[in-house]
Amino acid sequence: MDIKRINSVWEYSSLRGAETLHPLINVLDYDNLSLLEPASYNFGFYSIFLKDTKCGDLRYGKELYDYQEESLVFAAPGQVLTVEKYLPNVHPKGKVLIFHPDFLKGTQLSSILNDYSFFSYTSNEALHMSRKERDLILGMFVIIEDELHQNLDKHSKTLVISHLQVLLNYSTRFYDRQFITREHVNKGILQRFESILNSYFISEKLQIEGVPTVAYCAEQLNLSANYFGDLIKRETNMSALEYIQAKVIDLAKEKIFDITKSISEIAYELGFKYPQHFTRLFRKKVGMSPIEFRNLN
Template sequence: MGSEILHYRSVEHFFQLLNLDSPRLDGFGIISLADLDVPGNIINQKVTCEFYCVMCNSTDKHLIYGTSNYEQKNGLLSFVAPNQLIIGTEGSNSKDGWILVFSPKFIKNSHFIKDSSLHHLFSYDINEALNANNEELEVINQGIKRMQSEIMRNDEYSQNIISTEIFLLLQNCLRAFNRQFNIKNSSDTNLLAKVDYFLETYYEQNRNLNDGLPNLQYLADQFCLTPKYLSKTLKSNTGIKTTDYINSFIINKAKSTLLVSNKTIQEIAFDLGFSQPHYFTQLFKKFTGETPLEYRKEKLN
């Protein structure tokens, strides 16, 4: 396995490198695994992309997702968000299934962007494929078929209709997700989803460049809660302190940046909101047992 990382710049670039015809809609496509012959130079290749990817795949092999194995038990459903690192091991794609890909721009007006609970599906913390049952899978596959039909229409209504279908498909995936991982549909869980979404958007909107690192007080203020209540709620759902939860998010973000960019440790530290690089290095070592440079060297070699 080489240290080079293949980055798919767009859905169109993805199709091109897989030797597929260009997608009919910009930023959106569905690939049947029956029609896919993965080029040998891509197998076991470290990959990132600029789009969301949902894979339905009947295989007992696994992806390497982030830095952990992502088990695909009888395949079924796997989820990858933009700029997450994956490695498709040999045999991790069967000929039975599909790949759904869509860019953030394609769904910019959809409910998916606003529904923070759906972002759990794409979390690095989930390292097991979604094992949907037959009934759930039938509903999900029907959604794929409707999208395939809409692709052929390809008129002024298609993008909005398909965006809605993506949202419905992910809602059905979330139903299976909650069943599999025994997540309760409660206000506390909804708060956790909102915290995750807030942290994601905090960095997407570059607030860290002006406001620095997010902290407990800042987070509590955003939700009009006391720090004590927020800490108690998050600890009851995650088992860890809020400060550690925030720091864990930051470290996971740092891990991705270390693997997919050539930025220096100083640049990454400032990008994340640290006032001094050595604070970043100390926190990173506390969570991982190694410095950022040691981590990068180990994972890329």
């Protein structure tokens, strides 16, 4: 499919046959929207989709799960979302909140928006909510929509952004709950992550491609880098990068015992292009240089 670019809030609202309540932010109701034609879309704004339609099989990584709750899907500017063919006689239900980055300029929310990492999750990493959680989030949509329907005054933007931040904070809480309640899924991903690292470290990739990256591991698990990173952080209390580095250091400690090899040789075997980068990481993680560690044993 060709990728269609939709740059503005007005353009998206117009395409869906909806009134533009504000040129930089809008809330739309699926009941009143025309369907988007099946295609891949690149939006120039942030999007939050509140889907009330129950799903059957939903792909999560390589696994299939049957979700029966409402869901929230987040998308940041530049992400590509693909609309598949609609099921016969099925019309999506829910609401859509869209806002342009310019709406947040000069506000505190603009400076911390990157902290809400779920905007970079993929659609199969959606937030699945209980009925109570859904009602609370829906209430936030309604409050923001009502405020946009008012005659705009000097308080309007402050109030809308305040409610938007509350919505995002509740979404963070609910994602934390989702990571906990789907612990069995997370454990399986962590085990597969371990397996990917172990296989990588005994393969030729280590010398050819260097130390595995977070992006590489996430791709192998069919997860977005942000979702994967957040999951590993919650499961291990380490970032995914720290976890990979810890594995590299454990492997390095074993190799250092082989006194027939220089530290530079070991660094190259571990995938470091420059030995000094290995020495710097080792000192940071162990508190001493590789040579000092070798001399202790």
